[in-house]
Amino acid sequence: MTGRSAGRGSSALPVSVLVLVLLPLLLMPLAAVFVFALKGGPGAFWDAIRSPEAQFALRFSLLVAFATTAVNAVLGTFTAYVLSKHRFPGDRALGVVVNLPVAIPTVVVGTSLLLLWGPIGLLGKMLVPLGLQPMFRPFGVLLAHLFVTFPYMLGAVKPVLDELETTYEEAAYTIGATRWTTFRLVLLPALRGGLITGALLTFAHSLGEFGATVMVSGNLRLKTQTAPLYIFAQFEAGDIAHANAIAAVLALLSFTIFFFLFRFASREQKAA
Amino acid sequence: MLIQRRVLRRRLRAAAFAAALFVLLSYAVWPWTPMARLARPPRAIVFYGFSILGEVINHGVFPAFQKGWRDRTREKVEIVSSFAGSGTVTNQIILGVPAHLALLSLELDADKLADARVVPAGSWRRFPFQGVVNRTPFIIVVRPGNPKGIHDFADLGKPGIRVVHPDPLTSGGANWAIVAEYGAGARSGAPDPRRAGHDLLLGVWKNVVAQAASARAARTQFENGFGDALITYEQEALYDRSRGKLKADVVYPRSTVLSEHTLVRIDRNIARRDADLVDAFSRFLFTDEAQRIFVRYGFRSVTDPLNEANPGFGRIEDPFRIADLGGWKRAKKEIVDSVWKRQVLAEAKK
Numbered sequence: 341m342t343g344r345s346a347g348r349g350s351s352a353l354p355v356s357v358l359v360l361v362l363l364p365l366l367l368m369p370l371a372a373v374f375v376f377a378l379k380g381g382p383g384a385f386w387d388a389i390r391s392p393e394a395q396f397a398l399r400f401s402l403l404v405a406f407a408t409t410a411v412n413a414v415l416g417t418f419t420a421y422v423l424s425k426h427r428f429p430g431d432r433a434l435g436v437v438v439n440l441p442v443a444i445p446t447v448v449v450g451t452s453l454l455l456l457w458g459p460i461g462l463l464g465k466m467l468v469p470l471g472l473q474p475m476f477r478p479f480g481v482l483l484a485h486l487f488v489t490f491p492y493m494l495g496a497v498k499p500v501l502d503e504l505e506t507t508y509e510e511a512a513y514t515i516g517a518t519r520w521t522t523f524r525l526v527l528l529p530a531l532r533g534g535l536i537t538g539a540l541l542t543f544a545h546s547l548g549e550f551g552a553t554v555m556v557s558g559n560l561r562l563k564t565q566t567a568p569l570y571i572f573a574q575f576e577a578g579d580i581a582h583a584n585a586i587a588a589v590l591a592l593l594s595f596t597i598f599f600f601l602f603r604f605a606s607r608e609q610k611a612a
Numbered sequence: 613m614l615i616q617r618r619v620l621r622r623r624l625r626a627a628a629f630a631a632a633l634f635v636l637l638s639y640a641v642w643p644w645t646p647m648a649r650l651a652r653p654p655r656a657i658v659f660y661g662f663s664i665l666g667e668v669i670n671h672g673v674f675p676a677f678q679k680g681w682r683d684r685t686r687e688k689v690e691i692v693s694s695f696a697g698s699g700t701v702t703n704q705i706i707l708g709v710p711a712h713l714a715l716l717s718l719e720l721d722a723d724k725l726a727d728a729r730v731v732p733a734g735s736w737r738r739f740p741f742q743g744v745v746n747r748t749p750f751i752i753v754v755r756p757g758n759p760k761g762i763h764d765f766a767d768l769g770k771p772g773i774r775v776v777h778p779d780p781l782t783s784g785g786a787n788w789a790i791v792a793e794y795g796a797g798a799r800s801g802a803p804d805p806r807r808a809g810h811d812l813l814l815g816v817w818k819n820v821v822a823q824a825a826s827a828r829a830a831r832t833q834f835e836n837g838f839g840d841a842l843i844t845y846e847q848e849a850l851y852d853r854s855r856g857k858l859k860a861d862v863v864y865p866r867s868t869v870l871s872e873h874t875l876v877r878i879d880r881n882i883a884r885r886d887a888d889l890v891d892a893f894s895r896f897l898f899t900d901e902a903q904r905i906f907v908r909y910g911f912r913s914v915t916d917p918l919n920e921a922n923p924g925f926g927r928i929e930d931p932f933r934i935a936d937l938g939g940w941k942r943a944k945k946e947i948v949d950s951v952w953k954r955q956v957l958a959e960a961k962k
Contacts, residue, residue: 460708475708
């Protein structure tokens, strides 16, 4: 009897402590975004969202996120495939290198991209006579996002590939399937879960990327300003209502993405 | 049956997910689709400016220019603009942002562009007024009712005053503020002007509690409740007051500097077919029409008689200009670098 009530008491305590800790740490800041966004009433919120600069920033961010996800889905899966199925000298070093972007501060990524591709950069200098200049253009933003989000796809796909029994592949080869057919019909279906998880993570991260983007975008309104940069610029200019309206939209999008991610992950677990 | 239903439900869910994705993608792509692009994109001026210029350029001066240009040529032109601390803008231009025109907070940043061979040295002096588009004095903004009794720069050095100051590394305004503080001390009539300038600067910097990247960012910090006093452009305060948004008092120091904002044309970024447009806009900035708009937004015009239109301009007993201190190159070396950076910053930490 006493044991049971003590057990109950001991679970109520840690739970309330957890909530108390999380409240100011996570929950209240999230709520504040929405509270401040709607402070001026729904009309002002709507006007803020509809301003051409805000619309551009949102669309541009989404577009970059889609493009980043598409490119990294292919590139990340290919990398995972090579690293998982082939043994070659330096494969371990390469495995570490491709995961580096998570460890490097994003601002550093931005600086290094500038120093490489910028007009005074190592490779950028050679591009200038050709009339090419990737930095401060949408393409520069895409480059930065590809770099920063590269490990997500890889991280989601490679473990699945590593775990997969090679017998299926071998069976496919014995009945004369080519490498591509094997990949398409045997590996890809198994990778579905990893691909979706990786894509959602990449998309969400790209949507919110700030550190590298602020360095390489040039922050041009209606040209290269992503939604997070727009929020920062509005906030710095003291226009907190505008900043928060877009922040609320971004937060909502991210929530939706993570909702899908969780639903998906839990369903996969149930299936397994 | 059951399995069929489950499959059906799964298909439906997948379809809904795909549809949501499609809607999001089409929303994002829409402005770039042929349907939305039927109209040929208009020509645009790429304009970079220091932090406090955002409103006056985007909502005041450019629309006026746009209208005049349209009336004359029937062409609708646009502006692509970016505003940040003057030093930030300068570095962005050196790194290659495609700016046509830049309005910098101080000539020193124009010199930096010349040193980086982005523009020919002194090329901005070919504009009217040697490239200075407008001015504004440096003032002190305090909490309503001035509870700490701040009446001049010297009062900022009193114990317990918390000062919000922009960062001289990235903000042109911060460099002006340092010159204002030093100059106010040096011109106070003390027997040793250099000593007096140094002491005043040290007093202020002992009390700096927050350094922001730009004058505008510093104002935002102050508005959010940091500090007792903010050193900034008069224009910031006047513009807020004109919209009834100023929840603070303005203190005019006895002696302060009038900042002068320099226009720079970045030739290498201007395609030949856009040159007429860019030059028309840069000429427009110095016309009475544009200058009146600047005055309405709280900037002091380079054409003095126009300044009477704004009754908000406060009186300063002893205003001075950077030329009185020997120009920016000298002021940077003798005041910002040698006094502020090498002496005051180190001494203020003690």
